[in-house]
Amino acid sequence: MFGIVRPCTHRLTDDLKTEWMAHLCGLCLALRADHGQLARVVTNYDGLIVSVLTEAQTVRTAELRRTAGPCPLRAMRTAPVARGEGARLAAAVSLVLASAKVRDHVADRDGVLARRPVAAAARMVALSWDRAGARTGRELGFDTDVLVDAVDRQTGIEALAGPGTPLLAVTEPTETATAAAFAHTAVLAGRPQNVAPLAEAGRLFGRLAHLLDAVEDREADAASGAWNPLTVTGTSLAEARRLADDALHGIRLALRDAEFVDDKLLHVLLAHELRRSVDRAFGTTTCSHQGNGQQPPQGNPYAGAGTPGGGPYGSNNPYGGGSGIPGGAGGPGGPGGLPPQFGAGDAHRPKPRGFWAGCGAFIGLCCTCKMCCAEEYEGPWSRKKREGCCHKCDCDCSCDCCCPCDGC
Numbered sequence: 001m002f003g004i005v006r007p008c009t010h011r012l013t014d015d016l017k018t019e020w021m022a023h024l025c026g027l028c029l030a031l032r033a034d035h036g037q038l039a040r041v042v043t044n045y046d047g048l049i050v051s052v053l054t055e056a057q058t059v060r061t062a063e064l065r066r067t068a069g070p071c072p073l074r075a076m077r078t079a080p081v082a083r084g085e086g087a088r089l090a091a092a093v094s095l096v097l098a099s100a101k102v103r104d105h106v107a108d109r110d111g112v113l114a115r116r117p118v119a120a121a122a123r124m125v126a127l128s129w130d131r132a133g134a135r136t137g138r139e140l141g142f143d144t145d146v147l148v149d150a151v152d153r154q155t156g157i158e159a160l161a162g163p164g165t166p167l168l169a170v171t172e173p174t175e176t177a178t179a180a181a182f183a184h185t186a187v188l189a190g191r192p193q194n195v196a197p198l199a200e201a202g203r204l205f206g207r208l209a210h211l212l213d214a215v216e217d218r219e220a221d222a223a224s225g226a227w228n229p230l231t232v233t234g235t236s237l238a239e240a241r242r243l244a245d246d247a248l249h250g251i252r253l254a255l256r257d258a259e260f261v262d263d264k265l266l267h268v269l270l271a272h273e274l275r276r277s278v279d280r281a282f283g284t285t286t287c288s289h290q291g292n293g294q295q296p297p298q299g300n301p302y303a304g305a306g307t308p309g310g311g312p313y314g315s316n317n318p319y320g321g322g323s324g325i326p327g328g329a330g331g332p333g334g335p336g337g338l339p340p341q342f343g344a345g346d347a348h349r350p351k352p353r354g355f356w357a358g359c360g361a362f363i364g365l366c367c368t369c370k371m372c373c374a375e376e377y378e379g380p381w382s383r384k385k386r387e388g389c390c391h392k393c394d395c396d397c398s399c400d401c402c403c404p405c406d407g408c
Contacts, residue, residue, distance in 0.1 A: 004213070004274075004277045004281075005045050006045055006273075006277070007268065011268075018079075019052075019265045020048075021079060022065065023048040023087070023090075023265075026048075026082030027094065028043040029068060030083070030087040031091045031094070034091060034132065035133075039091075039129065042098035044094055044098075046209065047090045047091075047093060050089055051086040051087045053182060053185040054086025054089065054188050055086050056265070057191050057258075058261060060261070064082060065080045067081075089137075089140050092134075092140065092142065092144060093147065095130075096144045097147060099126040100148065102123075102125065102126040105122070106119045106126070107155075130148070140184075142184045146177065147177045150176045151173065151177070157170055161229070161233055162232060162233070163233065165232070165233045167229060167230070171211065171229070174207070174209060175202075175203040177206060178202040178206030178209070179200070179202040179203040180199070182201055182205065183195045183198050183199035186198050186258075197254045200250065200254040201258075201270070204247040204250045208247045211243060212281040214228055214240070215230065216281050218230055241282055251271075251274065255267075255270060352381055361380035
């Protein structure tokens with residue numbers, strides 16, 4: 001599940017969340033239907049934008065959705081999923097680019113791919129993905145050779161790059177590949193007037209993808225000695241941020257020049273979530289959603305300098321000991337106070353499960369994927385309320401989906 005556009009579901013309305021998942025699952029199922037189970041591993045967040053872009057230009061009909069069966073990644077729930085030419089184009093593009101990535105890792109002898117048997121198997125998989133992607137592309141009228149050519153040129157450009165080489169010369173192949181994919185969505189939707197603006201949006205999206213990948217990997221590449229465009233060309237983070245901001249602005253302008261039937265989800269992804277992706281890569285955003293964005297109070301909120309016992313009641317605080325010791329007279333567990341089982345939020349907490357019962361609950365949570373997908377689930381042993389690990393977000397969780405993008 002790689003990609004630079006990773007929307008936090010807390011910022012999406014229920015309808016948009018359903019639409020986003022429909023396109024994500026639609027891409028995954030299109031890969032399985034056309035290319036087999038193994039191809040589903042190339043499902044990625046950025047690839048589904050091709051599907052979203054196609055549908056945003058198309059009049060919605062019942063044929064564009066189907067109900068998919070239970071899936072572990074949906075906690076064994078059925079769901080409406082996108083289908084049609086947009087999902088198939090997204091699958092073809094994802095396959096070809098993933099194939100190129102595998103070949104690149106094989107050439108670099110990365111990790112386990114340094115072993116000849118593993119590298120040989122990886123090359124065979126990459127070759128089959130190339131052929132499968134090209135076959136689907138031909139059926140949709142899309143020439144995947146432009147993607148393969150871009151990847152091949154990338155290697156030569158990187159070999160010639162050095163200090164002073166313009167960074168945009170290095171990002172050009174990626175820009176060309178994404179421009180072709182974005183532009184073809186207009187062809188599939190029957191809107192030739194959108195080809196030029198969507199090609200421009202795709203070109204800038206490809207630039208952003210390359211830039212953000214370089215920024216996020218800069219420190220790791222420096223530690224391992226791997227090739228990084230920022231380091232090799234001597235481009236500063238400030239310059240990279242300027243280029244990223246220019247690309248963001250250009251994408252919004254390009255989308256304004258295109259005609260859409262319903263671009264709500266597309267606008268959220270490419271106008272708002274893409275901005276957050278840039279902020280996240282450059283470390284200028286934080287997540288305030290942990291604990292619903294509320295920070296626990298620090299210290300005694302009623303503490304007052306010179307007040308005996310602290311607080312407005314002083315030493316006569318009816319809820320705690322005058323000495324400020326928890327559990328004092330009148331406090332939880334203290335003489336005349338609440339019994340200890342009613343202290344600090346335990347009033348309605350169910351009893352913990354035993355070891356074997358907890359093991360059974362743990363297996364159930366894993367089989368239904370609640371531990372990763374559910375907004376809230378009950379701990380298998382403690383029975384405390386927990387949040388699914390994928391439920392956490394890396395955002396400011398402010399809602400600006402309805403904001404007019406004047407001055408974008």
